[in-house]
Amino acid sequence: MGKGRAPCCDSSQVKRGSWSAEESEKLRSFIEKNGHSNWRSLPKLAGLMRCGKSCRLRWINYLRPGLKRGNFTKEEEDSIIQLHQAYGNKWSKIASHFPGRTDNEIKNMWNTHLKKRSSHVNNHSVSSSSSSASSSISSGFTNVIKCESLPKEEQFEEILGEHMACGFEVNAPQSLECIFQDHHIPPPPPPPISKPESLEIHGESDLELWSQLDEPGLDDANEWLNYLDNKTC
DNA sequence: AACGTGCTCAACCGCTGGAGC
DNA sequence: CGCTCCAGCGGTTGAGCACGT
Numbered sequence: 001m002g003k004g005r006a007p008c009c010d011s012s013q014v015k016r017g018s019w020s021a022e023e024s025e026k027l028r029s030f031i032e033k034n035g036h037s038n039w040r041s042l043p044k045l046a047g048l049m050r051c052g053k054s055c056r057l058r059w060i061n062y063l064r065p066g067l068k069r070g071n072f073t074k075e076e077e078d079s080i081i082q083l084h085q086a087y088g089n090k091w092s093k094i095a096s097h098f099p100g101r102t103d104n105e106i107k108n109m110w111n112t113h114l115k116k117r118s119s120h121v122n123n124h125s126v127s128s129s130s131s132s133a134s135s136s137i138s139s140g141f142t143n144v145i146k147c148e149s150l151p152k153e154e155q156f157e158e159i160l161g162e163h164m165a166c167g168f169e170v171n172a173p174q175s176l177e178c179i180f181q182d183h184h185i186p187p188p189p190p191p192p193i194s195k196p197e198s199l200e201i202h203g204e205s206d207l208e209l210w211s212q213l214d215e216p217g218l219d220d221a222n223e224w225l226n227y228l229d230n231k232t233c
Numbered sequence: 234a235a236c237g238t239g240c241t242c243a244a245c246c247g248c249t250g251g252a253g254c
Numbered sequence: 255c256g257c258t259c260c261a262g263c264g265g266t267t268g269a270g271c272a273c274g275t
Contacts, residue, residue: 018243018269039261056261057244092263107264108242 015049019058023048027055028063061102068100072109080106081114 019027030046036059039052048055072080076098083094091103091110098106 016245040259051245053246053261054244060262061243089264103263104243111265112241 013049014043014051014054016051016054019062023050024058024063027058031059031063057104061104064102066100067102068098072101076101077109077114080110084110084114 015023026046026048027050030042034045036042036056039056041052042048043050043052043055046055050058079097080094083097087093089107091107095101095103095106
């Protein structure tokens with residue numbers, strides 16, 4: 001650490017470990033009355049012997065209203081796997097697709113259950129991805145990108161959302177990455193630019209069209225998706 | 234009943250990026 | 255421009271529980 005910043009709190013002054021019901025209630029009622037504009041000073045103001053970070057975690061992962069607790073549904077699990085293909089370990093990003101679920105919860109779910117399942121699905125999808133990718137580029141999905149009022153990044157988010165809702169399989173987001181990477185939209189994890197797998201399924205010389213997208217602008221991406229859309233409708 | 238093992242999940246730790254000075 | 259502060263994020267840990275022997 002050296003001359004780095006001071007520790008967030010003095011460990012001799014704060015309580016650690018599990019939260020009691022009383023502490024949780026104190027935190028909840030304080031935040032409901034006063035909000036949480038400053039986590040650092042919050043514990044003091046709320047009369048808690050806790051570090052601000054700890055309060056924040058407790059609130060976000062446990063006390064926050066609207067949290068959906070309990071088991072994940074099959075659909076949620078499938079979506080997590082798919083989103084993980086697109087985002088990697090960006091748990092907060094993934095969690096944003098599941099209102100009421102926390103990044104911590106999803107991260108735990110992934111590490112304990114889905115990691116194994118995903119590797120299985122991944123292997124399986126290598127052989128079957130083409131057809132599933134083709135059928136899931138629905139017109140609804142394509143319409144999202146046409147909503148040009150949204151910033152590009154949001155468009156990408158929207159697309160992925162639709163995309164997952166369509167049951168689009170794992171390597172499809174990577175195709176999208178190819179299309180959008182020049183828009184400086186935060187990319188999903190690699191692979192490098194290449195012709196999307198989904199092209200081959202149409203049995204046409206799609207490479208030609210792809211090659212025209214050397215410097216794809218958003219319109220090019222639209223064109224591309226329209227093309228795919230037409231092919232699948 | 235006692236013990237060992239594996240699993241779950243709340244919580245902690247350390248790092249990063251943005252904002253303010 | 256560099257420093258400090260802070261919120262937020264992702265990785266990791268460990269207490270508690272369930273289950274098998």
